[in-house]
Amino acid sequence: MTITILLDIQTYLFNGGRKIEVITTIDEMQKRADGWRQSGKTIVFVPTMGFLHEGHLALMRRGREYGDILVISIFVNPTQFGPQEDFETYPRDFERDRRLAESVGVDVIFAPQNDEMYGERFQTYVSLEELPQHLCGLSRPNHFRGVATIVSKLFNIVKPHVSIFGEKDYQQLVIIRQMVRDLNFDIRIVGAPTVREPDGLAMSSRNNYLSPEERRSASVLFQSLKLAQKSVAEGERDARKLINAASAHIKSVPHTQIDYVTICDPETLDDVDQIGGPVLMALAVKVGKTRLIDNTILKPKGN
Ligand code: AMP
Numbered sequence: 001m002t003i004t005i006l007l008d009i010q011t012y013l014f015n016g017g018r019k020i021e022v023i024t025t026i027d028e029m030q031k032r033a034d035g036w037r038q039s040g041k042t043i044v045f046v047p048t049m050g051f052l053h054e055g056h057l058a059l060m061r062r063g064r065e066y067g068d069i070l071v072i073s074i075f076v077n078p079t080q081f082g083p084q085e086d087f088e089t090y091p092r093d094f095e096r097d098r099r100l101a102e103s104v105g106v107d108v109i110f111a112p113q114n115d116e117m118y119g120e121r122f123q124t125y126v127s128l129e130e131l132p133q134h135l136c137g138l139s140r141p142n143h144f145r146g147v148a149t150i151v152s153k154l155f156n157i158v159k160p161h162v163s164i165f166g167e168k169d170y171q172q173l174v175i176i177r178q179m180v181r182d183l184n185f186d187i188r189i190v191g192a193p194t195v196r197e198p199d200g201l202a203m204s205s206r207n208n209y210l211s212p213e214e215r216r217s218a219s220v221l222f223q224s225l226k227l228a229q230k231s232v233a234e235g236e237r238d239a240r241k242l243i244n245a246a247s248a249h250i251k252s253v254p255h256t257q258i259d260y261v262t263i264c265d266p267e268t269l270d271d272v273d274q275i276g277g278p279v280l281m282a283l284a285v286k287v288g289k290t291r292l293i294d295n296t297i298l299k300p301k302g303n
Contacts, residue, residue: 020102022109026117026157029110033071033159042067045160047151050074051091051205052100055195059164060104062192066162072101073110073154075117079125080146091208110158117153125149131178134269135171135282136293139259147172148179155185163187168194168202170282170295171269194294196222202294213255214288220253221285221294224261228281232298237275239263242298250285259284259291266297277303 023029036043044067046059056072063070074097081087094111101109125145131137132144155163165173173191180189194202200222201207201215210218224246231242243261250256264271266280275298282295 020098020106020109022098022111024110024112024116026112029108029157030159032108033157036069037159041069042162043069043071043158043160045154045158045163046070046072047154047163047165048072048074049076049090049205050097051093051208052097053195053203053205055166055168055203057100057104058195059166059192060101060106062190063162063164064105066164066188066190069108070106071108071110071158071160072106073112073158075110075112075150075154077117077146077150078114079118079149080143082140082142085140086206086209089209091205110154117150126152126179126183128175128178128182131171131175131269134264135260135262136284137171139284144172144175148175151176152179152183152185155187160187162190164190164192166194167191168204168294170280174267174269200226202292204292206290206292209290210287214290217253217255218287218290218292220250220256221283221292224249224283225281225294225296228263228298229296232275232300237300239271239273239275239279242275242281246281246283250283255288257286259286263298275300 023032033043044063046063048056060070060072074094076087076090076092078087098109126148127145128148137144165176167173177189180187196202199219201218207218227249228242228246231245236242243263247258247261250258261283262271263279263281266278272279278297278299280295281298284291284293
């Protein structure tokens, strides 16, 4: 931790102590992006919904390695929330986010208001046929349509050469990769590993909702993935048995309610029965009222 903070201070000093810039309009963001492109600069982009934590900051530090100008967006995107979901209560703290982003050398925060992004009579959406029919897409209809739409819009506004996404939202990452291929966005997508709390809980802005007791229960997501990894290392190849063991473990912990525990192909997200190569194990669990997700790649020996 201390080393990371020292590196961040160094980044800030290398940045010439330059102040981070906040842009709120599409027009200005596009003009700035055109200017950077004309002067031969490489633009790196990290989209976020804000309330930044170490997971986001790791993506930004990574982003610094890929180009000259680092842009992040902070926008809680209404179209990716369902009617009963937490759009209104999603945590927001722009000043804190601004300081954190500045400390890791972000050049620009693009932070538009809702009506800037979704004007009157907005009616064009990006939706994928197959990948959203799995995992989170089943219990969050239209979620990935909202994600693909906002990310497309942000790509057209920020005009990045490279964009970084977390493996924590694994389905989102494969959807963005597919969308970029299908719609020929000339953008390199980079996946970055999940950053975890000391007990293994994947960092998330939503962890903030957990009561102290729920927070203790929440480590069961990571524990059940570890349990499966161990069984696979010991030779288990039956996906159903692994899913049952993980589910039983989760159910034994208070405040938990399983949405799904799945083992699937890491590219198509189709279910897998027998583990013959690397597969994705993904889960979504409600802890109290908070829905948490996590995943890992299970690799049988020799793969
Ligand atoms: P969000 O603000 O939740 O939309 O997340 C913005 C980006 O940060 C997405 O690409 C997420 O996958 C990524 N992210 C969120 N949490 C983590 C984490 N714990 N580790 C790595 N990346 C993360």
